[in-house]
Amino acid sequence: xxxxxxxxxxxxxxxxxxxxxxxxxxxxxxxxDIMNIEDGKIYFLTARxxxxxxxxxxxxKVAIVGLTKDYESIRVNGKVKRVDSQKETIDKLFKLNPSMxxxxxxxxxxxxxxxxxxxxxxxxxxxxxxxxxxxxxxxxDGKIIKKGFFISxxxxxxxxxxxxxxxxxxxxxxTHYEIMQEHCLHCGLCFENCPVKAIEVLx
Numbered sequence: 001x002x003x004x005x006x007x008x009x010x011x012x013x014x015x016x017x018x019x020x021x022x023x024x025x026x027x028x029x030x031x032x033d034i035m036n037i038e039d040g041k042i043y044f045l046t047a048r049x050x051x052x053x054x055x056x057x058x059x060x061k062v063a064i065v066g067l068t069k070d071y072e073s074i075r076v077n078g079k080v081k082r083v084d085s086q087k088e089t090i091d092k093l094f095k096l097n098p099s100m101x102x103x104x105x106x107x108x109x110x111x112x113x114x115x116x117x118x119x120x121x122x123x124x125x126x127x128x129x130x131x132x133x134x135x136x137x138x139x140x141d142g143k144i145i146k147k148g149f150f151i152s153x154x155x156x157x158x159x160x161x162x163x164x165x166x167x168x169x170x171x172x173x174x175t176h177y178e179i180m181q182e183h184c185l186h187c188g189l190c191f192e193n194c195p196v197k198a199i200e201v202l203x
Contacts, residue, residue: 003137006074006122007037009066013074016066018044020055028055034066035093035114040140042076042117043083045093045100049111056080056115064117071127078120078139082113089114121145131167131183146202148186151177154198161190161199 010016011034018032030052036043042064046053056062064076083089090109094100104112120142126133136144151161155176162170162177169183170190179190191199 001124001126001133001135003040003122003139006124006137007040007042009068009072010034010042010064010074010076011037013066013068016064018052019063019065020052020061021059022051022055023058028052033097035097040118042078043089043093043114044116045090045112045114047111048113053113057082062117073123073125073127075123075125076117076120076139078117078142080115080117082115086110086114131169131180132185133182134184135182148179148181148184148202149188149191149199150179150181150202151190152198152200154196156196156198158195160193160195164189164193 014034015031016034017029019027019029022028028051032044032046032052034042035045046056060080062076062078062080064078066074068074087110090112093114094109100109117139119140121144122137122139124133124135124137138144151170153176157172157176159172159177161179162172166187166189167183167185169180169185170177171180191201
């Protein structure tokens with residue numbers, strides 16, 4: 001798996017969840033079409049009358065998640081900007097997505113504005129692989145935030161985490177145990193059960 005394949009999969013899913021935050025700090029989520037993937041950017045449209053439009057302009061951030069038919073989850077946390085060449089981009093996106101002509105016929109399409117996610121983090125998570133597999137990619141130099149858990153040098157090698165990990169994502173080293181981050185569920189079972197608090201949260 002690589003970044004381009006993740007973006008292609010998002011485009012194939014097309015109807016994905018976009019989340020923003022409103023003025024009260026409450027999360028808001030809705031289904032939005034991925035209209036195009038080009039030059040490492042994710043393009044989409046929304047109408048100026050929608051709350052989503054206002055929230056995008058206020059925060060310039062969005063979270064996206066989609067699920068493939070094979071239970072591959074693709075998540076994006078990114079920065080958003082309004083596209084400069086609006087009419088040209090809208091016309092191009094309508095050409096790529098002809099069903100939009102039924103929703104916004106004729107010139108009514110220009111109530112829409114085109115945005116793109118131009119920077120951020122893309123996370124891929126495959127729940128059907130055994131063990132599960134996850135990885136993250138930088139979208140145009142976006143920061144990758146480390147998540148999950150790691151075993152510190154406080155480890156006494158008692159084996160509690162090793163025995164209890166549901167995905168067997170913990171391996172034994174000579175003096176300690178180590179979490180294979182690409183197979184970790186981030187469930188926290190090891191963290192909660194370590195008798196010497198040797199497991200720390202990556203946040």
